[in-house]
Amino acid sequence: MPRSRRLFRLGIRQKVVLVLLTVLLTALSVSGWLVLRDVESNVLHETERRGMETADYLSHSLAYSMVGYDYHTIQLLLDQVVQSGDLVHVRVVSDRGNTMAEVEHPARDSVERVDFDRAVTLDGRTLGHLELELSIEPIARQLAAQKQSLIKREILVIVLIALGEFLALSWIIIGPLTRVSRALESNVDESGVILRDIPVDSRDEIGELARRFNQMRAQLNAANQKLQGRVEAADRELREAYQKLLEQSAALQHSNRELERLSLTDPLTGLGNRRLFEKCVESDTALFRRHGDPSSLLVLDLDAFKMVNDTHGHDVGDLILCRFADLLRQNMRETDIVCRLGGEEFAVFLRRADASTAMDIAEKLRAQVENMRVQVGDDLSVSVTVSIGAATLSSPGNLVTAEALYKAADEAMYISKQRGRNRSTHAESRLGGRPASSGTLTGEPAA
Numbered sequence: 001m002p003r004s005r006r007l008f009r010l011g012i013r014q015k016v017v018l019v020l021l022t023v024l025l026t027a028l029s030v031s032g033w034l035v036l037r038d039v040e041s042n043v044l045h046e047t048e049r050r051g052m053e054t055a056d057y058l059s060h061s062l063a064y065s066m067v068g069y070d071y072h073t074i075q076l077l078l079d080q081v082v083q084s085g086d087l088v089h090v091r092v093v094s095d096r097g098n099t100m101a102e103v104e105h106p107a108r109d110s111v112e113r114v115d116f117d118r119a120v121t122l123d124g125r126t127l128g129h130l131e132l133e134l135s136i137e138p139i140a141r142q143l144a145a146q147k148q149s150l151i152k153r154e155i156l157v158i159v160l161i162a163l164g165e166f167l168a169l170s171w172i173i174i175g176p177l178t179r180v181s182r183a184l185e186s187n188v189d190e191s192g193v194i195l196r197d198i199p200v201d202s203r204d205e206i207g208e209l210a211r212r213f214n215q216m217r218a219q220l221n222a223a224n225q226k227l228q229g230r231v232e233a234a235d236r237e238l239r240e241a242y243q244k245l246l247e248q249s250a251a252l253q254h255s256n257r258e259l260e261r262l263s264l265t266d267p268l269t270g271l272g273n274r275r276l277f278e279k280c281v282e283s284d285t286a287l288f289r290r291h292g293d294p295s296s297l298l299v300l301d302l303d304a305f306k307m308v309n310d311t312h313g314h315d316v317g318d319l320i321l322c323r324f325a326d327l328l329r330q331n332m333r334e335t336d337i338v339c340r341l342g343g344e345e346f347a348v349f350l351r352r353a354d355a356s357t358a359m360d361i362a363e364k365l366r367a368q369v370e371n372m373r374v375q376v377g378d379d380l381s382v383s384v385t386v387s388i389g390a391a392t393l394s395s396p397g398n399l400v401t402a403e404a405l406y407k408a409a410d411e412a413m414y415i416s417k418q419r420g421r422n423r424s425t426h427a428e429s430r431l432g433g434r435p436a437s438s439g440t441l442t443g444e445p446a447a
Contacts, residue, residue, distance in 0.1 A: 296358035389413025
């Protein structure tokens with residue numbers, strides 16, 4: 001242990017001394033306080049008695065002078081008592097309230113004093129009253145001297161008792177405990193094994209404690225070894241369980257990601273489904289309302305697709321849907337969102353695309369679909385066309401929500417259907433519909 005820590009360590013000796021000092025100081029302080037209270041009470045009582053006697057004496061001495069209105073005699077008497085005693089202020093007031101004589105000591109305001117008031121009577125008749133103030137400075141000096149003497153006695157008693165108790169405790173208790181502590185300080189190795197016995201052979205309680213501890217040393221060492229083996233086994237099991245938990249957690253995270261992907265993916269085409277579409281479009285329309293970035297939506301519906309299913313079967317219809325999905329993937333930007341909404345209806349959300357750009361992309365897609373051929377047999381290929389509706393986020397047109405944007409694009413797609421299919425139409429009236437050549441089914445009349 002570093003020397004600085006040894007110097008400032010609060011050991012048993014220091015604790016015992018602190019406890020003794022605290023108890024003794026508290027006891028002596030309470031005792032001294034009670035003694036001072038008693039002395040102060042006696043002194044104040046004596047002051048009250050002296051003041052009352054002085055007031056009685058002066059009232060009798062002044063009675064005849066007040067009857068004869070002998071102001072000079074009254075003044076001389078008051079001057080004499082103020083100069084010779086502890087009185088700092090005396091005033092004689094007649095029965096009419098007039099001041100007949102008054103004497104005040106120059107140091108009156110700087111000393112503590114006690115007031116007395118006594119009626120001046122003669123033969124049962126009240127002639128006036130006497131007011132006087134008695135200084136308590138002598139009493140205060142007496143109390144201060146007593147306090148200093150008491151504090152000195154308390155300090156001496158505390159030092160003697162604390163010194164005696166400290167020496168006794170050091171010899172009887174602290175010394176043996178220190179030897180035990182030093183013996184135990186380096187008596188345990190890193191694994192918790194106790195190396196040596198405690199060298200204490202006294203016949204008191206501390207010696208008995210040391211002998212009992214030495215007897216338990218072998219038992220404690222055996223128990224420690226047994227416990228150490230159990231801890232190591234438990235640690236191995238815990239590491240294995242933790243590794244399995246990590247593997248299970250990784251598998252669970254993978255499953256959750258896969259479930260999340262499947263919940264947002266169309267199983268046939270691998271495109272996003274309606275749920276992903278609604279989620280993404282809703283967040284992008286919110287960005288438009290906040291920042292005004294232009295974005296557009298294309299709603300695409302394959303023309304006469306029911307007839308394809310009825311004529312060639314659903315397997316061929318599924319193959320066409322997959323080819324159409326591949327075509328959309330190949331022609332869309334990485335920032336665009338391509339989803340299958342259901343059946344033969346698809347949607348493409350074009351980020352940062354205005355109405356003109358959206359119509360250019362729609363026409364490009366329409367033309368590529370028109371030229372797309374799907375081989376379904378050795379001598380049979382099928383072609384389809386698509387009708388496209390487009391809408392662009394616009395504050396003047398009140399197209400500021402996902403719902404309004406989809407509705408506008410869907411209505412534009414139906415206008416393309418009504419105008420003969422194989423067309424792309426924008427929801428804004430200024431763009432109108434764009435005619436295109438009709439698509440045909442190989443071997444079938446135009447739908």
